[in-house]
Amino acid sequence: MRKLYSFLFFTLLLQSNLFGQDMLKGKIVDKISEETLPGAYIFIKNNQDETLANSFTDENGNFNIKKPEVSSFILEVSFIGYQTLRKNYSNLSSNNLGVIAIEEDATQLQEVEVTGQVMTGEVKGDTISFNANAYKTRSQASAGELIRKMPGVVMRGGTIEVQGETVGRVLVDGEPFFGDDPAMAMQNLPVEVIDKIEFLDQKSDQARLTGFDDGETIKTINIITKKDMQGGKFGQLFAGYGTDDNYLVGGAVHFFEGPQRLSLLGLSNNINQQNFSADDLTGAFGSGNDRGWGRRDSDDLTVRERPGITKTNSLGTNFTDKFDGGKAKFSGNYFFNDSKNTLRRTSTREYILPSDSLQFYDENVQNQNNSQTHRMTMKLEYDITERHAIIWRPRFSYEKGNSLNKLVARNLYDRSTPISETVNLTNSENEALRIDNDFTYRFKFDKPGRTISTSIETGYRDNNSESLLLSANRNYQSNNLDSLIQRTIINNDRFEYEAEIEYTEPIGENTQLRLEYEFGNDNSKNLQDVSQREMESTIFERDTTLSNEFENGYNRQELSLGLRHNTETLRIFTALNYEVAKLNSDRLFPGYENTKRTFKNFVPRMFIDYEPDKSTSIRLGYRADTDAPSVRQLQDVIDNSNPLQISMGNPELEQEYEHRIFSRIKKINLENSKSFFMWLSAGVRKNFMGTSTYIATKDTLIQDDVLLRQGGQLSRPVNLENAWNANTSISFGFPLGFMKSNLNLDTRFNYSNQPGLINDQLNTNHNLGMGQGLGISSNVSEKLDFNLSTSANYNIVRSTLQKDRNSNYYSQSTRLDLYWNFWKGFFFSTNVNNQFYIGLGEEYDQSIWLMNADFGYRFPPSQNLELKMTVFDLLNQNTSINRNVTDVYIENERTEVLRQFFMVTLTYNLRAFGGSKPQYD
CATH class of the missing domain: 2.60.40.1120 (Carboxypeptidase-like, regulatory domain)
Incomplete structure (x- = not known):
């Protein structure tokens, strides 16, 4: 026995x-x-x-x-x-x-x-596999807490970076878990079910369907579960109540039976937790910056985290299964989110002017935004026979919302001399419908490697909004006052499609040829109806300068010839595409005007993967790409929702063309648990779509009708040259045996050269950023678990237009997560964050501490029931500071965030595992 x-x-x-x-x-x-x-x-x-x-x-x-x-x-x-x-x-x-x-x-x-x-694990080609039991975590930990201990992994807010690349997909036992949503899988999968973690570059759906490796990959995490835990129920239910009537209620329950998986999720709270996670208070230092190139909203079960403070109610479900002997895979999910967001933000800008004079812009924003979202996604992969296979992915979303926004803004010569001021109150409602549908079919011939496939993608958008703007404006030089009452109705309808046919032919034992033809069209209708009324009147009259109606068509055709050559250690893909795109835009109101553009380009690309040994992998790549101006960018209609900062489009815009090269080197020695990763990337853009900013030196009429007050700014997109950027990321990981921990070092460099026009003079903004990260994660035991990380960033900003306005600034973010099960079921946990800034100015240079602490007890015998007391922001210092650098200005901003509160939470961790049923019904 x-x-x-x-x-x-x-x-x-x-x-x-x-x-x-x-x-x-x-x-x-x-x-x-x-x-x-x-x-x-x-x-x-x-x-x-x-x-x-x-x-x-x-x-x-x-x-x-x-x-x-x-x-x-x-x-x-x-x-x-x-x-x-x-x-x-x-x-x-x-x-x-x-x-x-x-x-x-x-x-x-x-x-x-x-x-x-x-x-620790093993290397299999381009896949690195780590044993979960080589890394110690606290009991009841999630997959995210395990993965962050592994070499080459960096967690930045809601994103996961592996080997310098952002993770785009998480699989469980090779199958989707929560669609394409990495954060959801990391938060909801318990560590005790995990056997191994694989990091790999997953090929595109088209490449996996046809067998032709086109070099396009998605950084993917595949979580392999323990065989004895692939059937059963697990999850978490929680409820908490605290001071200031703060509350948190929710849960996630998952049912696994072989290939069949069902997840049910729910969340309700007013403490800024915007997505499904019981241990993640996302309002720590605000939710980052919602401007510029941010993360897009997920197609699945999460929403883009908003800055400010949000009250959230959400429901979601996810289902996956296999049938017909495992040849068919189906996954689908439904998500509902109701959120009420309050944003209070102050910011100050210093403009880079073509003279020694200065100009500042101060802004105070208070927004109340309510929205409801319904989203549904499905995916079917079906190998009907050995020759016939399909992939079908329909998606649907509907969003409705309303907002009340207050803006107080002022232009200044210096810190004490105002030029102009506006006070705006905007009440708006919006509604958006989106339907997408992708379908791919593949046929295999008798000859191995010979395939033909077709695919079609369609998309429909219907966006409508209506807003009422009340604005009071002052010119301090002339002491003039005026008001504006304006109603704006916007209707945007868009239908696009793209069809493709692809043929592959083997031309040797290791070589395959691909011929591809692709065509598509993007048709849209855009209506902006702006009307105004006088203060003493009740009748709105249409403003023909601000109103417009457009119909746009963007037709694209592409012919591609590609070649793939694969051996045991070397994989090469190269392709040459010829692309013809035609833009046809009709302005129907005010006055008919037709804009036509034809773009013809060769678009080459090449990827090389070399694996000299089992522990080393080198990837090199070059690709060209085009980016057409958006419909909004082409419309010369004026947006005066902020009278001090108005904008308009440019019908003369040309297509942007980008060249980009990159390389990735990874070397890992699992015998001594050491790893090295390096990522390099550089790109240059021809006809870069930058910004031309005009700063009025006196009251000016735009298009003979719209008043731009002295000190106000008019911005419009223009094509410029010499825009390029380069970045590198280097990480090195190894164990610290003397303290039973792992050390990760992460070094980053980035450089950007961004041109812009200010009052018709060229200004090029050079921004050099250097960063060093260090992370220590414990490997001690389940009773004592800690992670210590710090990331230091130094930025050097140089302007060609005003060299005396150059600036250097430094920021550092440090975090400690500690869990200690100090006696029987009693535990203490804390996370301590510090944000340090210097070089931003007297008001923003400071060191901010955020400390959260839990004291709790897990009830025997299973310890699945947990009661804890949480204090958020123990030191009562929480705040959010951010710096934005553009070719026109340098901006510092501060956003109101969640402040100190206490909460008692009861949590039940469901763990009921058993044998799974047969792999397929």
């Missing part, structure tokens, strides 16, 4: 997959009885006593284990109730170690602890 118990114990404790051809084998037996010993631990160690490989014996006492690259090593055998055997080997002539006998230890008849290290 003791042997059977030991075998079951070690089988559940360790799941080992063996890869590679050079293996050592042998058999472990009892020295006296010569009975075989199933479940005995086998370790291969070097002379420094570091584990190089590990395994365990099967039911017959046999083992297979990877042969180390070193010529001299130690074999260690450990088994409950037996003496640990250590045997030295050197310059083996055979890989068969034969029968190895170990002796029973009469003094260790009770349970003993296996002290050998667990092998």
